[in-house]
Amino acid sequence: MSKILFDHQIFSLQVYGGISRYFANIQQALEKEDDCSGRISVLYSKNYYIKNYQAPFQNSLGERLFSSQEKEYKWNKKYSKYLIGKNNFDVLHPTYYEPYFLKKLKKPYIITVHDMIHELMPDSFSSNDITSVQKKEVIANAAKIITISETTKNDLKNIFDVEDHRIEVIYHGYQQKEQKFHSSQDSLQKDKYLLFVGARSGYKNFNRFVNAIAAFLKHKGNINLICAGGGTFQKEETKLFKKLEIEKYVTQLSASDQQLDALYANALAFIFPSIYEGFGLPILEAFQNRCPVALSSSACFKEIADDAAEYFDPMDEHSILTSVMKIIESQENTSSLVEKGIKRLENFTPQACFDKTIALYKKIS
Template sequence: MKIFYDNQVFSQKYGGVSKYFAELIKAIGRFDVEIVFSKTLSENAYLPDKFKTSVGFFSNIKFKGKRSLLNFVNNQFSKGILRKGGYDIFHPTYYSPYFLSKNIRKPIVITVFDMIHELFPAYFSSFDKTVEYKNKVLRRADKIIAISESTKKDLCRLTNIRPEKISVIYLAGSLSEIFSKKITVPNRYLLFVGQRKGYKNFTFFIQSISPLLKEKKISILCAGGGNFSVDERKIISDLGIQDYVFQREVNSGELKYCYQKATAFVFPSLYEGFGIPVLEAFSCGCPVILSNSSSFPEVAGDAGIYFEPQNKESIFEAISTILNENFDKEYFINKGYAISNSFTWDKTARQTLEIYKKLT
């Protein structure tokens, strides 16, 4: 069986969606499957170099329109594969409808990661076409994969797509095989990973616990997500916690070290389709404190310590709990290991392969 994955998502350097496809491609390639992959200009951190035409396309150089340029060029490569055929299943890596005019006669599988654009439109530009494009490709898809029951429920409710067209296949963590790389970190800290804007709820979170940081002498380390913006720096300064909140960019090995040394990993997001960092933290023996919304209880189960993400008192109490000297850290670490071990990319690949087989 030949599976064609296009390259549209690999114009991003980091991100959960490209991590999912990179891990899926690696895992499913270990079965009796041939991966069809077009030429790709990319500096993605997860995609194996053998799939890249240019390793480090304008690496470390940022300019307006860079991602649009990558998308345009990579789409031309993918269109070439679509014209030639030579594959059995087409699994686009995101929602661009560039292929809809190609009269594709082979089955198409689409993975839906979340319904964030539909649920939180105020956080996105009025020019953002994600919702429009997603609806177009979902109508054409022969099968849809949702990455959690929460995502499937939202997808059915917001699009009226039949539930039987959608299969839930969970993701997994990606740090178990990565070597930890030591870096300088604060003495005691809560770890926040990735983007901080909008529904990620970072500002509300630090406002909720700023007195606790100073009282307990504990820091917040933000791994990734870019430098603090002018607005973020002002908020941090106004709260008087500039000596307690830090940001640094990290690679996978450094991120693993950050999890391993953290007092806890915090995930205050208002909504996530799955939340790979939850499993990353669990696999590193790091307790997890997170929102009780969307897919989080489904993924973290009874290993998570939950709070209401829009309730300052709830957040304060949850963080206070793990900082209490009577907190049973080992209990939650062991629970986390058990949950992390139950999610594997091998399982993701096997279940995805079953869907492919049913369509051919």
């Protein structure tokens, strides 16, 4: 029996988020294995994806004791150190890059590198952000490194000079769901809005995207932009909307997974203008919900979507708008993109992700 220990980091930092969902899904897959088990070293976590995990204080007492994220992180870190010191596992899989575990660790560990954004786009982060420094140290000592795309693997090799044989590319898996809805009967009709999902700052390229479509929104008058997640609009964003005279066309919504599925299913198009990403899970979410996509022409997005998207130069506002218009103006093109998207999902099954990851655990345990 191979015992895998996941540390606390991402589960102490995120309530929702792609990285914590990735690790939660792997841990849950391990529960179904006969010869491999997984444990998460948290005393208590507010993370949505492990809400049913039987942590020692995953109850009302824990909610009171660890009321702030600072307390939650501090005590979960102490607990992680304690379990690592006990040495009752075969492989450690840290969930983020803080190297606190290196001095006590006696067993091999695997690290997953989701992207190289901190290294490629440092201006998007504060000057005292130490993520890149920590990442480099953790990568240097790892038995194996998982990257979630060939693009991230190549970036990792180029930036940190990591040997090819130490890296395993394992794509994220996307769990397809039974469709229970399509066009809604309320204000979110399929010809009414474009969809943007997630964070909007820095490399996400949101402001340039908004500038690109502003005149189009005003001209049409009956098409809106919905931003799902990413927090409420900042003052700078509302100033931009006012300057462009599109305040009434732009809305921000916090959405559950089910609500997000409905937003994709009823959107005119999903737009992903990021200058760089390590994977792009929202692309698969859009494919699942039969939503046509317009994407930045980054290497990663082309790797994931192949011919199932309209592509644009993320630095060129005219190019962005042209791609959006190609979807809006041609039902034939839209239908073709949707069908190609459904086909692309076959390349990103959760079981393939789990099988390859678990095989790697067994290989080094």
